[in-house]
Each structure stands twice: as C-alpha cells, then as structure tokens.
Amino acid sequence: MTGKNKQGKKIKKENQEKNKKKNKKKKRKKYDFNEIETKWVKYWEENKIYKFDSNDTKKAVFSVDTPPPTISGSLHMGHAFGDAQQDFFVRFKRMKGFNVLNPFGTDNNGLPTLRLVEKENDVDSKSMKREDFIELSIKTIKEKYIPEFLEEIKRLGVSADFDIFYSTIDERSRRISQQSFIELYNQGREYRVDAPALWCPNCQTTIAQVELEDKDVSSEFSDIMIKADGEDLIISTTRPELFPASVAVFYNPKDKRYKHLKGKKAKIPLFDIEVPILEDEEVDMEKGTGIAYCATFGDQTDMEWQKQYNLPIKKAITSEGRMSSIAGKYKGMKIKEARKKILKDLKNKGLLVKQEKIMHPVNVCERCGTEIEFINKKQWFIKYLDLKKEMLEWGKEINWTPENMVNRYNNWVKGLKWDWCISRQIPFGIPFPVWYCKKCDEIVLADKKDLPIDPLESDPPVDKCPNSKCNSKEFIPETDIMNTWATSAMTPTIVKDLLKGTKVYEKIKDKPFDVRRNGQDIITFWDFNTVVKSQLHYKRKPWKELYINGWILGRDGHKMSKSRGNGISPKKVIKEHGADALRYLSASIGPGVATSFSDKDLIAGKKLVKKMINASRFVFMNLQEFNGRKPKNLEIIDKLFLTKVGLLIQKVTNLFEEYEPSKAKLAVEQFFWQDFCDNYLEIVKKRVYQGEGDEKKSAQYALYKGLLAIVKMIAPIMPFITEEIYQEYFKKYENDKSIHISSWPKPEYIEQKNLDEVHKFAHFVEILEAIRKWKTKEHKSMNSEIILTLTKKSYEELEEMKMLGDLKNVSHAVDIKQGK
RNA sequence: GGUCCCAUAGUCCAGUGGUUAAGACGCGUCGUUUACACCGACUAGAUCCAGGUUCGAUUCCUGGUGGGACCACCA
Numbered sequence: 067m068t069g070k071n072k073q074g075k076k077i078k079k080e081n082q083e084k085n086k087k088k089n090k091k092k093k094r095k096k097y098d099f100n101e102i103e104t105k106w107v108k109y110w111e112e113n114k115i116y117k118f119d120s121n122d123t124k125k126a127v128f129s130v131d132t133p134p135p136t137i138s139g140s141l142h143m144g145h146a147f148g149d150a151q152q153d154f155f156v157r158f159k160r161m162k163g164f165n166v167l168n169p170f171g172t173d174n175n176g177l178p179t180l181r182l183v184e185k186e187n188d189v190d191s192k193s194m195k196r197e198d199f200i201e202l203s204i205k206t207i208k209e210k211y212i213p214e215f216l217e218e219i220k221r222l223g224v225s226a227d228f229d230i231f232y233s234t235i236d237e238r239s240r241r242i243s244q245q246s247f248i249e250l251y252n253q254g255r256e257y258r259v260d261a262p263a264l265w266c267p268n269c270q271t272t273i274a275q276v277e278l279e280d281k282d283v284s285s286e287f288s289d290i291m292i293k294a295d296g297e298d299l300i301i302s303t304t305r306p307e308l309f310p311a312s313v314a315v316f317y318n319p320k321d322k323r324y325k326h327l328k329g330k331k332a333k334i335p336l337f338d339i340e341v342p343i344l345e346d347e348e349v350d351m352e353k354g355t356g357i358a359y360c361a362t363f364g365d366q367t368d369m370e371w372q373k374q375y376n377l378p379i380k381k382a383i384t385s386e387g388r389m390s391s392i393a394g395k396y397k398g399m400k401i402k403e404a405r406k407k408i409l410k411d412l413k414n415k416g417l418l419v420k421q422e423k424i425m426h427p428v429n430v431c432e433r434c435g436t437e438i439e440f441i442n443k444k445q446w447f448i449k450y451l452d453l454k455k456e457m458l459e460w461g462k463e464i465n466w467t468p469e470n471m472v473n474r475y476n477n478w479v480k481g482l483k484w485d486w487c488i489s490r491q492i493p494f495g496i497p498f499p500v501w502y503c504k505k506c507d508e509i510v511l512a513d514k515k516d517l518p519i520d521p522l523e524s525d526p527p528v529d530k531c532p533n534s535k536c537n538s539k540e541f542i543p544e545t546d547i548m549n550t551w552a553t554s555a556m557t558p559t560i561v562k563d564l565l566k567g568t569k570v571y572e573k574i575k576d577k578p579f580d581v582r583r584n585g586q587d588i589i590t591f592w593d594f595n596t597v598v599k600s601q602l603h604y605k606r607k608p609w610k611e612l613y614i615n616g617w618i619l620g621r622d623g624h625k626m627s628k629s630r631g632n633g634i635s636p637k638k639v640i641k642e643h644g645a646d647a648l649r650y651l652s653a654s655i656g657p658g659v660a661t662s663f664s665d666k667d668l669i670a671g672k673k674l675v676k677k678m679i680n681a682s683r684f685v686f687m688n689l690q691e692f693n694g695r696k697p698k699n700l701e702i703i704d705k706l707f708l709t710k711v712g713l714l715i716q717k718v719t720n721l722f723e724e725y726e727p728s729k730a731k732l733a734v735e736q737f738f739w740q741d742f743c744d745n746y747l748e749i750v751k752k753r754v755y756q757g758e759g760d761e762k763k764s765a766q767y768a769l770y771k772g773l774l775a776i777v778k779m780i781a782p783i784m785p786f787i788t789e790e791i792y793q794e795y796f797k798k799y800e801n802d803k804s805i806h807i808s809s810w811p812k813p814e815y816i817e818q819k820n821l822d823e824v825h826k827f828a829h830f831v832e833i834l835e836a837i838r839k840w841k842t843k844e845h846k847s848m849n850s851e852i853i854l855t856l857t858k859k860s861y862e863e864l865e866e867m868k869m870l871g872d873l874k875n876v877s878h879a880v881d882i883k884q885g886k
Numbered sequence: 887g888g889u890c891c892c893a894u895a896g897u898c899c900a901g902u903g904g905u906u907a908a909g910a911c912g913c914g915u916c917g918u919u920u921a922c923a924c925c926g927a928c929u930a931g932a933u934c935c936a937g938g939u940u941c942g943a944u945u946c947c948u949g950g951u952g953g954g955a956c957c958a959c960c961a
Contacts, residue, residue: 287961303961316961350961358961365961426960470890474956477889481958586890586956623954654899658891660955664898666911673910673924684921732900736909744926748919755920835927842916842928849919878919 097679099644103786107220115804116160116225118167120568127574128164130156131558131582131609132226133592134171134234137211138178141218143618143626143663144585146636149224150652151615152583154727157225157782161810165570169230169561172215174207176550177271179235180494182211191493192270197520199494204235218637223645223785225806232560234553235496240518242560243553244499247488248511250448250602258509260379261445261487262363262372264429267387267401268436271492281430283437289355289420290412294343295330300419302354304426306412307405308361310337310393311382314375316358319345323356334359335417336408337394344375363440370483379442387439401439446489446498446546450598454479460597465611467725468658471586475597478590486595488552495547497521503531505538555595558608579609586614586658613725616655623662634663646784647671653731653783674735675787678777681743685769686795688754692770694799697763701753702867704768706827707746709820710737711772712813718779719810727783734779742772745831752875770799775811826867833860837877854879858886 110116119125132152135145160166173179183203184191191199216228232239250256265271285304292299294315301315315332317324327343334341341359348367349358360371362380371377381390389396389404396404412418429438450457457479466472489498497520499512512519513527521543531538558579565571578600584592593612600608619625620632627633639648650671655661700708714737721730750765757765774796781788785806792805802808833856841848854877856864861884864870870882 301961305961353961360961366959367961428960468891473890477957481888590957617955619954625955660891661898662954664911666898669924670898670910676924677922680922680925682921687921729900732909736900740909743922747921748926751919838927845916847917847919848927849917 097676102790103645106786106789110804113803115806116227118227118230119165120565120570122165123569123573125165127167127570128159129167129574129579131561131579132169132171133584134173134554134557136173136176136178137207137215138182141215141636143634143636146222146648147618147652148585148615149219150222150649151727153224154653154782155722155725157785157806158722160806161808163809168226170226170228171232171557172212173234173554174203175235175495175553177492179203180492196493197523200235203494221640221645223649230564232564237518238563239553239560240496242556242563243496243548244517245514246556246599246603248499248514251511255449255602256446257449258444258446260442262369262440263443263445265385265439265441266431266434266436267439268434269431270385279430281428281435282425283428284423284425287422287424288409288418291417291419292332292334294327294332299332299357300355301357301359303359305364306408307401308364308382309334309408311361311380312339312341312359313362313377313380314341314360314371315343316346316349316360317356318347318349318351321351321356336411346371369440381442383439385441445487447485447487449485451482451485454482460601460607463607467611467613471589471614471658474586474589475594478594488549489546490549491546496553497547498544500544501526501541503533503536503538504540504542506531506533506536508533508536510541551591551595554592555599558600578607581611581613582609583613583615585617614658616657616659616661619660619662621663643668643672644675646675646786649783650674653728656728657725675784677743678787678791682773682791682795685773689766689770692766696767697760699760699764701761701764703749703827703869703872704764705815705820706824707768708771709815709824710741710827711775712816715775715811715813731783734776738776742776749872749876778805778808778811781805826863830869833873834876849878851878851880853881853883855883855885858884
C-alpha cells in the first residue's frame, strides 16, 4: 500500500497554490450567468420557443389563467416567486407535449394606475375627459411601464407567450367587462340602491376596503351629557360632529343600568334631535359608559344598525369633507373644525363631563392618510347573498392546491354580509354602459354591439324613456366606473377572446382553464369573484385547478413591506446570483407555504448551476467518439444506474403532475449530486478513460442518457443553465431547437427484472462508502492503493454482476480477495 | 375576535405508526484524482410541551405554548 502520511498545513497551502496555477493554465471560461442568461432570453424570444400554437388542434391544450400584476413600479419579490413557481409546472407541461396557453396580462385600471399616470404626465384626471385620460394611461403604460416590467419578467425566465397579451383597461377588457354587466343585469342580478360608500374627502373618491390602512391617531374620547326621558345620560364618543346625523342610542340588553330606558327617547344636545333608545348585543358594556350612539355613518357598526333597525339616513358631512346643511350653524366647517367647535359649545353649556386623550386606530386612505368617511350614494350591486349555498358547492368543484386553501374561500363566503358593490367613483376605469332618464330615473343600457362605450361621450340607444308613462327625451350618463375586480374576474373570458378566430378557440371556448395560480391574499377577491362570475355567466367553474403559490417573507420572517424595510429586490438578486439561483430559491417553497428569504439557499442554487456545468463538461469530454447509439450490451452496473434514473423520472414526473415542484427539485438535485456525481461518475471514470469497445460505449451511453434525463428534469426549475448545457453539449445528438420544447424523459430499464436487481447498485455503493470511511480514518488519500477483502457473499454477487473490475477501478484496489 | 398554516440538529429544509430520521449551510478532521476548491471523503449534532389512541407516536387525535399569514373589528 502506498499512502501518504499526515500532511501539515504548509503542504496543504502549497497544494492549493499548485491548483491555482493549474487552473490558470487551463484558462477555463468562468460561467458568467448574466451574459449567458441574457443570451438565452434573447434566443427564446427570437425563436418564439414559448409560442402557443393557436391552429394546432391535435395537441392537447394546457391553459393557464395568470394573475395580471398591477404595474406601478418594478417587479417585486412576490411577483418573482409566484411567477417562477407557475413557470415550473408550465414548463413541465410544455415538455410533456402540451400546447401550452400561458398568456400575460397587466392590471391597469385601478387607483394605483390613475395616480401613476397623473404623476408621470403631470395631469389631473378630474379635469380631463375620461376617454382622454384612459387613452393617455394606455399610452403611458404601454410606452414605459409595461416594457420595463416585461423585461424583468423575461429576465426571470418566465415562459409566457407575450403575444397573447392583455391589459385590464384595453378595449377588449372594457368590452367584456361591460358585456358582463349587461348580461348580469338582464339576469336580474344587478340593482342600484342608496348605500354607504367609503369616501376619502381628500381624494374625493370612494375607495375600496383594500385601499384602507389602519393608523393610530390621537383623539379625544369625550363624555357628553344627553337627556333621556328627562334623565341625564352620558355617552362617550370621539366624533361629536356627527351629532346632527344622530339616529339612535344603544345599550347592551344585558346592561341592567339602562334596562329601564327601553323604548324611550333620547335627546341629542345642540341639535335638539330626538332619537330612539335601542338594545343591541354589539354594544360593549365596558367601553365608556356603555352607551353607544349611532349616526349616519360613523363606522361599520352604524351601517349595520342602520340596516338592521331600519334607521333613517342623515347626511352630516358632504363629499368635500365639510358639514352639511343639517349641521345648522356648523354648516360648511371642516370636520375637525366642527368637532372642536361643537365640543367647545358643549363645554360652555356644561354638557361636556369628561375628556380623555386616547390613541385609537382609524381607517385612513392608504394614499393620502386622510381619515375616511362613509357617505350615502346610489351604487350598483351584484346580488349574490342568496347564492351562499351554491358558492360553497362551486368551491368544491375546484381542485385546490394545497387543499386547505379552500377554507379561505369557504370562510369568506360564510361571512358575506352584503352584496357585491361594483361601482366606484373615480374618474378612471371602465365606465358603466348606462344612462338614466332625467325625469323618472329609468335605466337605459347600451346596445351590446356598441361596446365598449363611454356614456359620457355617447347617446343612449333609445330616443325617449322606455318607461311608457314617461315621455322624457333627456338622459343622464352614469359617471361611476366599475370596481377593478369586476373586470379582473373576467380574465378567463378575456384570454379566450384573444384567441377568437383561431382553430383552438373552438376547442377550448366552452371549457374551464386547466389552472389558475396566485397568492393566498387574493383568494377572496380575485378567485372568489372569478368563480362567481364564471358560474353566473357560463354555469361552470373557471378552472379545474387553483394553485396557491408559496410566498416569501423577509429575512426577518415577516412579510416584506416598505414600513419594515425588509424588502429585497429581485432585480438585484438576479444580477448578483442569477435568475436560475433565484428560481431555485423559489422552488424550495411548497404550495401555500410561507418561508423567510434565505441567502444560503440562493448560494446553494448557484452552486448547483456550477456543478451541473462541470459535470456536463466532464461527461462530454469523454464522449468524443460516442455516436449517440445504444451499444449491443450494457454493463450491468450501467443498466442498473439507468434503472435508478428511470425510477427517478417516474417519481419526479408524478411530483410535477401533482403540482409539487419543490419536491421534484429536491429529488432531482439529490440524485444528481449524490448518485450521479459522487458515485456513478466515480464508478465509470476509469472505464471511459481507459476502457475499450462495448465496455466503454456502455458507460458512455449511460452517462449520456442519465445526464440528459437529469438536465431535462431540472430544466423547468433552472431554464438557463439547462439550456446552456443542452445547446453546448447535447445539440450534437439531439434535434430540438431548445431543451424547453424537447420531450420529457421517459423511464427506461424499469422492467421487473431490473427492479429486482437495483439493490445491487446500492450494495456496490455501500462497499465504496466503507472503503472511503476506512481511508479517511487511516488518513489515506482517496486514490491510495489498497488490497480489498470482501465477504464471500459480496464477492460472489459482484463477480456474478461482473462488477469486480469497476470496484477495482474506483477503489484503487490492486487486488480484491474473497473472504469468509 | 374569526380562520388557516407551521413547529425536526447552531441555521434552512425533507421524511416516517415499528431497525440507523434524508439533504444543504455552518462547525471539526482528513484528502488534492485527466469535471468541479463555489471540490471530495469522513465525524459530531435534531423530532416544542402535556395528555389521549396504540403492543408501539416524531408521525394520528385533543389541549397548551411559540412563530407566521389571511380576514374582520376597533362608538
């Protein structure tokens, strides 16, 4: 045996130096991921690798309903993770032979876009014609924001067909949205009534709940004396300015203090308003004096009480945020001003009993920070509270990944209290195709063939009011626009509309999409509303599968947010580590799971890229005279290796089919690193260096097949490095223009005969491990020569398998003896 | 307040009703071979707590604790 003895650190260093020199000599090109990744992005685009073939009726279609991101800046990490995870199964399906319909849309019809366009062009949407503003916003987004955004999306390697593109404000989306409105109206599902709306006095618009923010503000909690049936009663409030809109006073039915006041009247000071005293369990006995007063509309509870007890609606605050005429001498004052004045007047009359400074959370407009108000307005609603039972059924028709996410949907449905208010009072968005008779308020709808239409710019399709009793010829256009979810809930219809006139359209028009993927935060908005609209319009589910992607938290384990300052830019990560590494990281999260951002995993992804390049380089270095054909006889160990590859293919295929790309990635990665690189490559090394004839060809064939399968299976996750390897090395033998449209590997050598033997491969590896362990323990180098003594059983098995030669090579054994 | 998810080595993350609980990062020791020092080999290191079901629980059930997310509320 020749083994080197323990070496000092000096020698170690010397060796490192030697190695550096060696590497310099080779002048090996470093893998420059930025250069290479950009190269393939360009190649894929130029060669239309991800094009959906809208005329191919033979191939099965795999259709995806993609969330259109709101574009008001650059790509954030949430987009990157979600889009990457969607891309994993999309690429898999494409390689599986599906004609993949993976469109791309952007959401540009909400408040964020309004503000972006105003800022960008220095205009005020309120002083512009709505039509002009829409045009301007389409131009602005199209020219600058969408191209920039798409560039980042493409750089991430998203394999969408960007020719199948929509914006939620484009003409098609407006038409479909208005069509939907008219159809649901004709179904009797839409109605228009007075309703409270969230109103921002500063922005002068109603706003959606999602646009609210909690803000802690200091305020004064005032105890004010009122008269109740001649008796003094103290109420506590932070909003005395709403006194003119008082409609009732409440106490808790369990509260003995006030039981005797049931059915009596209370008198609100300064305004001399008499209101009923009512009981309700919502009242918190501990809060203040246990008496709550109800005005139109102080808050959510006020609205509920108004409905429940059929209380009158009074308007104390105008849309400009000033006191209305019912406020008497306070009319015209700003809210806070009026509050001050009213408190002062109460104090002068000795009715202000106590004042306490408190911090309490209020709802403010997320844009400008102004406290929101509730105002009363005629609004359009989609009636659906009667459908709760059906909604729950509709949820069950869809396959949820992960399954538990259906609970989000169910809980939302069960908690619904109001019909869906679809009107918004902002100057930008999709108009309602509606006019009203000036005289009798009769509703006139646009003609479907005229859509999209803006009633502000057109006349109704009738000369006179359709109401036979009214002969008015004057109409008022609706100025409100539709809530953006009313449009984005139509994305499946919008995408299909893009394909109208193609052969595939006929094939898919009456079918649900295969899958929609999105984050868990919009299940209750986007997903729920899409299900409802699809069922109301087409009586079918919008998609078969709903995949909720895993999402990424900041390094601190909290949601990335500006206020926490824990956001990480995908652009920067891609620049520093490559898109493959970022995609690798997003592939470490399963569906519906949240994980903190991990730099370690990013590095692991980077290392995997490097390892794959090196392994491929090695394999092809030894395939010089390989002809790509299968030799007559495969060595047993090579065949068993391919059996293992086959088993892996089966496993990984199933995992992708089951929408578990993170598990698929883990399985391939472990196999590649351990079985392929650490063991199999070592096993066949000598044979490909020095072997001859079939013995060599067998190893070459197995290396080729094994590596190709591995590279293909990792391709959906890391499309860049795999394309690089495919084009650089495999292209000589394979014909496809891109690995991403090549066929998914098929398992081979998995006949029972081979499965029965595959444990022998493991046994071989066990022996290798034992030898390595021994050498390590003895401080011998791995290539030190040994004399090996095997147990009789092992020896016989290896002999029978003709693997003694391989073992000799890989363990550097000069002789192998048979023991007991 | 409602709902959901998670809890496994110093860290991240798999898996399992029953032999030795996988892998990565990090730590330690050793090695330097015609892919790879962003290397290889080897070592040490883990099932949150309390009950229950079971012959047997890290796994299933109940409760607790801790972390996270979503929704709602906040006179």
